[in-house]
Amino acid sequence: MNSRTRIDAATGAPNAGWSRRKGLALAVRVAIVVVPFVGAWIAIRLTQRWYYHPEGWPGVVIWVVQAAAVGLLASRAISLYSRRLTPLVALFEMTLVFPDYAPSRFGVALRAGSVGKLLRQPELRLSEDAQEAAEQAVQLVAHLRRHEPLTRGHTERVRAYAELIGEEMGLDEADLNRLRWGALLHDVGKLAVPESILNKKGLPTRDEWEILRNHPVAGAKLLEPLHEWLGEWVRAASEHHEWWDGNGYPAGLRGEEISLSGRITAVADAYDVITSRRSYKDPLSAERAREELVAAAGTQFDPAVVRAMLQVGLRPGARAGWLAWIFELPGLAPLAG
Numbered sequence: 001m002n003s004r005t006r007i008d009a010a011t012g013a014p015n016a017g018w019s020r021r022k023g024l025a026l027a028v029r030v031a032i033v034v035v036p037f038v039g040a041w042i043a044i045r046l047t048q049r050w051y052y053h054p055e056g057w058p059g060v061v062i063w064v065v066q067a068a069a070v071g072l073l074a075s076r077a078i079s080l081y082s083r084r085l086t087p088l089v090a091l092f093e094m095t096l097v098f099p100d101y102a103p104s105r106f107g108v109a110l111r112a113g114s115v116g117k118l119l120r121q122p123e124l125r126l127s128e129d130a131q132e133a134a135e136q137a138v139q140l141v142a143h144l145r146r147h148e149p150l151t152r153g154h155t156e157r158v159r160a161y162a163e164l165i166g167e168e169m170g171l172d173e174a175d176l177n178r179l180r181w182g183a184l185l186h187d188v189g190k191l192a193v194p195e196s197i198l199n200k201k202g203l204p205t206r207d208e209w210e211i212l213r214n215h216p217v218a219g220a221k222l223l224e225p226l227h228e229w230l231g232e233w234v235r236a237a238s239e240h241h242e243w244w245d246g247n248g249y250p251a252g253l254r255g256e257e258i259s260l261s262g263r264i265t266a267v268a269d270a271y272d273v274i275t276s277r278r279s280y281k282d283p284l285s286a287e288r289a290r291e292e293l294v295a296a297a298g299t300q301f302d303p304a305v306v307r308a309m310l311q312v313g314l315r316p317g318a319r320a321g322w323l324a325w326i327f328e329l330p331g332l333a334p335l336a337g
Contacts, residue, residue, distance in 0.1 A: 088109035090156045103135050108142070112138075124191060165308045175233070197212060216250050
């Protein structure tokens with residue numbers, strides 16, 4: 001599929017866009033890990049051939065130290081470049097339709113590492129052009145993995161869980177695409193929250209919590225240029241912390257005052273938080289997560305959305321990037337972002 005094939009922007013029909021490429025996502029993951037080691041091995045071999053040839057035990061010791069230093073430097077240098085492709089893993093896992101044409105995933109991944117111009121604005125804003133704003137939004141989501149590394153992969157998993165729920169609830173493809181966007185962008189407002197708060201080990205203080213609670217408002221303001229294109233589905237960013245009984249935030253909406261996008265994303269978000277490791281808690285099992293959702297149905301969550309989540313039938317993680325958990329293991333997490 002030509003990445004720049006035009007699509008029907010009015011209907012959102014998926015004539016072009018990004019389709020999920022699991023094989024390529026896996027290949028990039030492997031390359032990010034393996035290429036620095038291969039580069040280090042080549043550097044050591046070249047050092048052995050062209051520079052110092054050891055003689056006797058002192059020479060061997062010097063050669064080992066020299067080889068280790070060269071290998072480490074080569075590995076670190078290559079990692080600095082190869083890790084710029086880390087966002088590409090998440091992008092290959094996505095199915096998305098764009099307003100006008102589907103941009104190159106490689107280009108988006110590379111630009112995600114240089115979003116400083118956007119972030120340095122006195123007020124973070126997207127372009128008024130829907131196509132450009134959509135591309136910028138994806139770049140910001142990719143950057144969010146660096147901004148909040150302790151929850152790496154959360155956004156992508158929530159998007160996948162929300163998609164499963166939407167399919168179970170019978171959404172058509174156009175609305176599914178808008179839901180994918182809404183869920184993907186639900187936490188983009190966290191870019192307005194200092195990294196020191198997001199990555200703090202332990203629970204936030206009262207003042208820090210007030211700053212955190214503002215991220216839905218910040219997200220809604222940032223995503224205004226996409227409202228005409230995505231409609232109410234963009235409200236996932238502002239409403240995924242609203243409660244069915246009206247006790248949520250930031251607006252205290254209740255029942256169907258909350259958009260379907262917000263209600264679905266709320267369940268998907270909670271499921272991932274429950275089943276993922278955080279600095280302040282260990283992950284719970286999928287079974288326990290379902291029990292928690294059932295207990296909160298009718299208060300925190302729309303009962304119909306919880307029912308759809310339960311009817312999915314298998315743990316959504318199977319569709320949310322089935323190798324994502326590997327990169328949460330100690331020692332491997334830095335390789336994912």
